[in-house]
Amino acid sequence: KAGVTQTPRYLIKTRGQQVTLSCSPISGHRSVSWYQQTPGQGLQFLFEYFSETQRNKGNFPGRFSGRQFSNSRSEMNVSTLELGDSALYLCASSLGGQAPEAFFGQGTRLTVV
Amino acid sequence: QKEVEQDPGPLSVPEGAIVSLNCTYSNSAFQYFMWYRQYSRKGPELLMYTYSSGNKEDGRFTAQVDKSSKYISLFIRDSQPSDSATYLCAMSARYGGATNKLIFGTGTLLAVQP
Numbered sequence A: 001k002a003g004v005t006q007t008p009r010y011l012i013k014t015r016g017q018q019v020t021l022s023c024s025p026i027s028g029h030r031s032v033s034w035y036q037q038t039p040g041q042g043l044q045f046l047f048e049y050f051s052e053t054q055r056n057k058g059n060f061p062g063r064f065s066g067r068q069f070s071n072s073r074s075e076m077n078v079s080t081l082e083l084g085d086s087a088l089y090l091c092a093s094s095l096g097g098q099a100p101e102a103f104f105g106q107g108t109r110l111t112v113v
Numbered sequence B: 001q002k003e004v005e006q007d008p009g010p011l012s013v014p015e016g017a018i019v020s021l022n023c024t025y026s027n028s029a030f031q032y033f034m035w036y037r038q039y040s041r042k043g044p045e046l047l048m049y050t051y052s053s054g055n056k057e058d059g060r061f062t063a064q065v066d067k068s069s070k071y072i073s074l075f076i077r078d079s080q081p082s083d084s085a086t087y088l089c090a091m092s093a094r095y096g097g098a099t100n101k102l103i104f105g106t107g108t109l110l111a112v113q114p
Helices: none
Strands: A005-007 A010-013 A019-024 A031-038 A042-050 A053-057 A064-068 A074-078 A087-094 A108-112 B004-006 B011-014 B019-025 B032-038 B045-051 B054-058 B061-066 B071-076 B085-092 B108-113
Touching: A005 A087, A010 A019, A019 A087, A019 A108, A031 A074, A042 A064, A042 A074, A042 B085, A053 A064, B004 B085, B011 B019, B019 B085, B019 B108, B032 B061, B045 B054, B045 B061, B045 B071, B071 B085
Parallel strands: A010 A108, B011 B108
Antiparallel strands: A005 A019, A019 A074, A031 A042, A031 A087, A042 A053, A064 A074, A087 A108, B004 B019, B019 B071, B032 B045, B032 B085, B054 B061, B061 B071, B085 B108
């Protein structure tokens, strides 16, 4: 059974640009969550999508957005990039029902210069 | 104060030692407790998940939850150099199963010396 796939693995962007990251969850999983991981703050919840609807959102500015498609694949977008957005962005896949287990992808390492 | 507190370490132990990793939390609504292992440059890997209070064992790993003390632990028996990684605790308050949002500890860096 294939795991969670995130693309691309690495990105280098310039301040002010925007970026789109992609996540393909485990087959049959309907919930996709996104997290930002930095050395200083650790893993912080960005948002969660379930059946194409955002059902929870963390404390991040509106520059961070996401969406989910009918096949459960998800994308997150960061606009007007800032140096502080440099981080590992992780996608987690869950069934979405009562089972809370979340399975992570390898992440996308974003560097903003 | 953070909702979940975890000693960042680093924790260094000799091979074969018993390792104890711990987290405390403040939100009494947390019901699901998970432990993840993260190797350098990799995504977190789910090790164990526990619902409410009690113990759960899986091979060399044992997870304990004490909701009355708001304290969870992960024990690793017969530790191996391959256990060297960052261990993250994570918790979830599931309101009617409406969200899978996880709150993470900052992680404990473990080094098992051969």
